[in-house]
Amino acid sequence: MENQFRQYPLEEDILGALDALGYTQPTEIQAAVIPSILNGRDIIAKSKTGSGKTAAFAIPICNFADWEQNTAQALVLEPTRELAFQVKDELYAIGRFKRLKVPVLYGGFPMEKQILTLKQKTHIVVGTPGRVLDHCKRGTLDLSKVRYVVIDEADLMLDMGFIEDVRNILMHLEGKPVFMLFSATMGERLEALAAQFMHEPLEVKIENDT
Ligand code: ADP
Ligand code: MG
Numbered sequence: 001m002e003n004q005f006r007q008y009p010l011e012e013d014i015l016g017a018l019d020a021l022g023y024t025q026p027t028e029i030q031a032a033v034i035p036s037i038l039n040g041r042d043i044i045a046k047s048k049t050g051s052g053k054t055a056a057f058a059i060p061i062c063n064f065a066d067w068e069q070n071t072a073q074a075l076v077l078e079p080t081r082e083l084a085f086q087v088k089d090e091l092y093a094i095g096r097f098k099r100l101k102v103p104v105l106y107g108g109f110p111m112e113k114q115i116l117t118l119k120q121k122t123h124i125v126v127g128t129p130g131r132v133l134d135h136c137k138r139g140t141l142d143l144s145k146v147r148y149v150v151i152d153e154a155d156l157m158l159d160m161g162f163i164e165d166v167r168n169i170l171m172h173l174e175g176k177p178v179f180m181l182f183s184a185t186m187g188e189r190l191e192a193l194a195a196q197f198m199h200e201p202l203e204v205k206i207e208n209d210t
Contacts, residue, residue: 005059008034013097014063021093027052032204033180034059037148042179042198046186047206053182054090057150062095064148065123072141074148075173076126077166079156081106087152088126100124105141107131115140129157129165136172144174154183154190163189170197 004025005018018024026034029047036043037060047053061074076091078084084104091102103117105127111134118125118141125132125141135141149170151157157166170179179198183190194201 008038008059010059010063011098014059014094017062017094017096018059020096023055027056029053029204029206030056030059032206033057033202036202037178037180038063040178042201044181044183044186044194044198044201044203045206046183046204048184051206053152054087055094057148057152057180057182058087058091058094061124061148061150062091062098062100065095065098065100067098067100067123069123069145070121071145072122072125072143073145074124074150075132075143075146075169076124076150076152077129077132077157077169078126079128079153079160079162081108081128083153084126084128091124091126095124102126105131105135107134111138111140129162129169133165133169136169143169143172146173146177147175148178149173149180151179151181151193154181154193155185155187158187158189163193167193167196 029051033043033045033056065073084106088102088104100123101121102124103122105114107130
């Protein structure tokens, strides 16, 4: 049977990468958000661990990214280094035929080496809030061309005390990027963050595993 991801207007390079990954059918959360993200709508998505949230944002982001533009076109914020690397692997796998470069910025790693990496090829940046903000302040990460922003595991970000860093990073963005917020739960402070930066977000809640 034909890969069900072909129902979306995705590049052949992306569809081929999904075939290679064995992703033949969108999960429930992916089916709920991918068309909206492709249309440039902000989204708030609540769903369980293991429901396929990473590919839900990675597919539209990799589809959008242009290899010829050597600059951060999307920014993905993760609460921990481990999650940042997992997400990088998925972006890399989905963007492999486009040869997308996905530097990971996290604390505790030499700043100079990250700066060198950023100066080579950069298409999609994944990072933890403290270090990403540090690069913004030093002027070593240019966010002016970022069109897609993901706040992943937002409830964890809040629990770990990263929400103000996230807010400060978002203040460095220019224009009207597409905002995506993924969380297991929402609460007053996340609602306030969403209200500050998002425009009529589509709110999706998936209860069951797929
Ligand atoms: P979440 O972020 O919601 O916790 P992940 O994005 O880590 O979930 O995905 C969980 C697992 O499902 C991963 O191993 C991923 O490779 C797999 N996966 C994601 N989307 C699909 C799909 N459409 N088809 C098959 N497997 C998928
Ligand atoms: Mg996840």
